[in-house]
Amino acid sequence: MTIHVADHPPAAARPTLRRRMAAAGWDRTTLLVVPAALFVLLLFIYPFIYGLILSFEPMKGGAFSNYTAFFSDPYLYDTIGTTMWLALPATVLNMALAMPIAFRVRNLRWQRALTTILVIPITLGTVLVAEGLLTYLGPQGWLNRTLIELGLSSGPVRLTHNYWGVFLSLVITGFPFVFLLTLSYVTGIDPALPAAAATLGAGPSRQFRHIFLPLLVPGLAIAFCLAFVQAYSVFPSAVLLGAPAGPTRVISIAAYQAAFEQYDYSMASAIAMIMAAVQLVVVVAVLAGRRLFYRGPMGSGKG
Amino acid sequence: MPRAEGARQHGEFGEIRLDRVSRGFDGVMALQDLDLTIRRGEFIAFLGPSGCGKSTALNCVAGLLSLTGGSIWVDDRRIDELPPERRGFGMVFQNYALFPHMTVRKNIGFGLAMRGVPKAEAEARIDAAIRLVQLEAHGTKLPGQLSGGQQQRVAIARAIVVQPPLVLMDEPLSNLDARLRLEMRHEIRRIHQELGRSTVYVTHDQDEALSLADRIVVLREGRVRQIGTPEELYARPATLDVARFMGYRNVFEGELDHWQDGGQGERVAVRRHDLRVVGMPREALGSGRRAAVAIRPEDVLPGPEGEDAISGVVESVEFIGREYAATALTPTGLMLHFRSHQRLHLDEPVHLRAAPERVLVFAAEEGA
Missing domain, CATH: 2.40.50.140 (Nucleic acid-binding proteins)
Structure with a gap:
């Protein structure tokens, strides 16, 4: 039996444009990225560049005078530490709370209902949560009334218009976010892995240390970064629940005051750039630590 | 470490006895009254269609599922209340369950590390296990870099390197292609003959069960239909179900x-x-x-x-x-x-x- 091979196309023919683009990794599906890329360019990159340039065009003085002004005035540069002192503990606490709860919840049947409930605070927005907390935690709020009623406290505990009000609101608005991310990472781990570790002699704590933790760290690092950035840019609750002139004068308040009280957009841009730089330093540090861990598929083979 | 000592002593068991082992899920009995005595060095296959309770039975023995009835004994020691990590049985999972963040050597050495085996001895035993499954060239690779058959070998090496009294295998070949499945079947047989470890092997493939096992337990709807040697089951199935299943x-x-x-x-x-x-x-x-x-x-x-x-x-x-x-x-x-x-x-x-x-x-x- 003979097999007739179809005639080859003329060898000299140049591949079509589509083929050449496909060879370079640009097929039609990839082109679908273009609108999103344009969107990001217009709404993020352009304002960022604009702000960056603006920050070097101060109302008076040289190109760097905004920055020198910021770092020579403790009223301004202290906001970096103040914000950090709110954002870091709140994020760490949220991570610490989310992890055990995610472990407990991953096998529950009402996991779906719970995650739905937890999404609600995210949709409410920080202002509404701050308003609610203001009355709930206030001197006449339910919490203080209950505490006094039960005799646990002689007078109202002060939880608003200070550090704790802002801290609590950061925990409440940040937790669902951290929890949902953590839950998805925890449930992404094949349950056969801890089972295998158990048959090899690892009890629960060693399963956590040797199997769960190393596999979770890369995901948790991402969750940490997102939650931290969110917390570091706290503004409404710092104003509503905190003491915006003192202990909770966060960096976004400084930027706001520069922009809308002193009408110094250039200074405000400089503060925003400093804020971005601080966030970037933390994110880069965390992501650099993440590189030390395994980041491949969470599966366990070809299952 | 006292636990490790204990585990090694278990290696010297005479027989493992399952006494009316049962497991229900929300009132549905997945496994009912399984009676079986596993003798030392014996290769037992649990055979049956999917949903027959064979994997449930294996997980009950491993300790990954608690029993809702019955008991499991190693000689005169009752073990069904022990968590899996205290039973010391080796298990090979259907999807291999290799730790994706550990190299082949680390995977194989995990059980030894958990038992506190000294480093020099552990290294020697890992070497021996890697040689046994013929993966000498792959020790430093991650599981994701291996083919399905190689991952399977790692899973087997990891389960047997701790010298467990009993090796449990849950459909270990079902994710492999036909040729590789046959090859690994011979491999499992060879390793069993070389080491003589008691093995419980779960499969839905009658050819696998017939070629590997000393005795086959045929399960259907959570109940034992027949226990016998491959020859017995092949020639004289006890019920119509078993006959159907045996071809x-x-x-x-x-x-x-x-x-x-x-x-x-x-x-x-x-x-x-x-x-x-x-x-x-x-x-x-x-x-x-x-x-x-x-x-x-x-x-x-x-x-x-x-x-x-x-x-x-x-x-x-x-x-x-x-x-x-x-x-x-x-x-x-x-x-x-x-x-x-x-x-x-x-x-x-x-x-x-x-x-x-x-x-x-x-x-x-x-x-x-």
Whole structure:
């Protein structure tokens, strides 16, 4: 039996444009990225560049005078530490709370209902949560009334218009976010892995240390970064629940005051750039630590 | 470490006894009253279709599922209350369950590290295990860089390097392609013969069970249908279910015709419409007039026309190497699977016979 091979196309023919683009990794599906890329360019990159340039065009003085002004005035540069002192503990606490709860919840049947409930605070927005907390935690709020009623406290505990009000609101608005991310990472781990570790002699704590933790760290690092950035840019609750002139004068308040009280957009841009730089330093540090861990598929083979 | 000492002592067990082991899920019994004694060095296969309770049984032995009834004993020590990490059985998972963030060596050495085996000894044992599964060149790779067959070998090495008294394997070959499956089957057999570790092997593949096991436990709907050697199960399945599962593809019902004592044991004839077959009763046929006949395709052969032959026409022919697998349709609409050494043509008339000692007669199924 003979097999007739179809005639080859003329060898000299140049591949079509589509083929050449496909060879370079640009097929039609990839082109679908273009609108999103344009969107990001217009709404993020352009304002960022604009702000960056603006920050070097101060109302008076040289190109760097905004920055020198910021770092020579403790009223301004202290906001970096103040914000950090709110954002870091709140994020760490949220991570610490989310992890055990995610472990407990991953096998529950009402996991779906719970995650739905937890999404609600995210949709409410920080202002509404701050308003609610203001009355709930206030001197006449339910919490203080209950505490006094039960005799646990002689007078109202002060939880608003200070550090704790802002801290609590950061925990409440940040937790669902951290929890949902953590839950998805925890449930992404094949349950056969801890089972295998158990048959090899690892009890629960060693399963956590040797199997769960190393596999979770890369995901948790991402969750940490997102939650931290969110917390570091706290503004409404710092104003509503905190003491915006003192202990909770966060960096976004400084930027706001520069922009809308002193009408110094250039200074405000400089503060925003400093804020971005601080966030970037933390994110880069965390992501650099993440590189030390395994980041491949969470599966366990070809299952 | 005292736990490690204990585990090593368990390696010297005499037998592992499952006593009426049961497991229910929300009131549905997935496994009921499994009685089995695993002798030292024995290779046991749990065989059955999916959902028969075989994996449940294995997980109960491993300690990954708690029992809802019964007990498990290693000699005179009751272990069903112990968590998996205190039982010290090695397990090979269906999807291998290799730790994706650890190298092949780390994976294999995990159990040794958990047992606190000194580093030098651990390294030597890892080397030996890697040699045993022929992965010498892959020790520093991550599981994701290995093929399915290689991952399987790592999983086996990881389970046996701790020298467990019992190795549990949960459908370890089901994710491999046909050729590799055959190869790994030989490999598992070789490793078992080399190390002599007691093994419980779960599979839905009768060929795997027949070729690997010393004894097979056939499960269906959570209950044991038969326990026996491969030879016993192959030749003398205890129930119609087991027969079906062991490759008796020709199963049909008919009326008990009459009893007949052919001198070499009891014989019984079953009539269905115009055809009549003689076979051996495999269980008490009761007073009912209905009976079911089971015959393997390999035992049905075409021959000359005759009164004792079942006549039909060829429905389909398939070359399976060495011979042809064919089906024939009788005038009364019965489909028979048979084998032929010659190529047959469609619609060609054939006359089929099966030796009475190869024809099994069971009581008819209830409500069938």
